[in-house]
Amino acid sequence: MPVPSELNSFASGFVLAGGQSTRMGTDKALVQFRGRPLIAHAIAILVDAGLPVAIAGVPGPEATQAGSYTPVIADSEPGLGPLSGVCSALASTTAEFGVFVPVDLPLLPSSLLGYLVRHACVMDAAVTLASVNGQPQTFPAILSRRALPALENELRSRRLGCLKAFVAAARNLGESVSPLPAEVLVQSGQVSHCDAQPVARWFLNFNTPQDVELALSLRAAQLG
Numbered sequence: 001m002p003v004p005s006e007l008n009s010f011a012s013g014f015v016l017a018g019g020q021s022t023r024m025g026t027d028k029a030l031v032q033f034r035g036r037p038l039i040a041h042a043i044a045i046l047v048d049a050g051l052p053v054a055i056a057g058v059p060g061p062e063a064t065q066a067g068s069y070t071p072v073i074a075d076s077e078p079g080l081g082p083l084s085g086v087c088s089a090l091a092s093t094t095a096e097f098g099v100f101v102p103v104d105l106p107l108l109p110s111s112l113l114g115y116l117v118r119h120a121c122v123m124d125a126a127v128t129l130a131s132v133n134g135q136p137q138t139f140p141a142i143l144s145r146r147a148l149p150a151l152e153n154e155l156r157s158r159r160l161g162c163l164k165a166f167v168a169a170a171r172n173l174g175e176s177v178s179p180l181p182a183e184v185l186v187q188s189g190q191v192s193h194c195d196a197q198p199v200a201r202w203f204l205n206f207n208t209p210q211d212v213e214l215a216l217s218l219r220a221a222q223l224g
Contacts, residue, residue: 011117011142012095013046013053014073015039016082017103029103033212041106043070048110049117051099054092057085081160083151086141090148097121100141104206107215108140109193112202115185116142127170131179137203138163146173 017029017039029039036044039055046053056073073092077084082102090098097120099113112130120128120142128142143151143166150169159165170177182199185191193202206212 010095010121011051011097011099012089012093013049013051013099013101013113014056014085014089015042015046015053015070015101015103016057016085016139017042017055028206031206031209031212033106033206033215038103038106038206042101042103045101045106045108045110045113046099049099049113051113051117054089056089056092056100057082077155080155080158081162083155083160083162083165086143086162087148087152087155090143090145090151093145096145098143098145100139100143102139102205105139105203106206107193107195107197107202107204109191109197109202111191111193112182112185113140113142115191116140116180119180120144125170126173126175127166127177129166129177129179130182130185132182132199132203134181136163136177136179137182138166141166143169 030037033041043053054071054073057075073089075084076088086098086100089100097117099117101108101113116128116130119125124144126144126147130137130140141162147166147169150172151165154160154165154168159168167177182191182202186199201215201218204211204215206215
């Protein structure tokens with residue numbers, strides 16, 4: 001499969017913004033970080049990668065606020081976690097690939113998404129992920145629409161863990177998931193971070209207020 005010059009010609013970006021945010025104590029998507037809510041950071045990562053963006057997995061009344069940023073795709077089965085949002089988003093798009101970023105990973109560089117999408121296109125892979133320190137990262141995830149039936153089967157069977165569902169979907173299509181080492185991509189000059197953040201920090205989940213404070217303190221120490 002040839003690589004188009006524009007990512008948005010064959011891939012669509014989705015922010016996974018559902019969840020109860022119980023550990024954060026408030027709607028995680030609207031938590032402020034460096035002067036912007038987390039949902040704005042997630043949208044910007046996808047836009048900077050050259051992708052059209054929609055929000056997936058937003059339950060109930062929260063969709064109204066989220067919709068002020070970009071279109072919202074209703075979660076067909078609220079309360080079942082991000083896998084439900086993934087399935088709803090893939091079912092809604094005509095693009096070959098869906099690019100999924102959770103709302104709580106604001107330090108991801110857009111260059112990583114661009115590389116993963118191009119790799120998915122060249123390999124025509126059902127599932128493309130990154131790894132760090134040898135550990136597969138569930139997100140960002142580049143998923144082919146070919147994987148949707150198997151993902152929906154995992155959802156119906158209430159096997160809701162996204163990483164296991166991605167692996168099962170690839171296996172169902174006769175493929176395997178071989179995450180690309182983010183460290184190698186940096187060392188080879190394929191991927192970089194605009195703030196020169198080390199790779200391990202790219203995948204820092206913002207689940208609690210303490211996580212936000214940690215990221216701010218690490219950045220302050222880096223600048224100091």
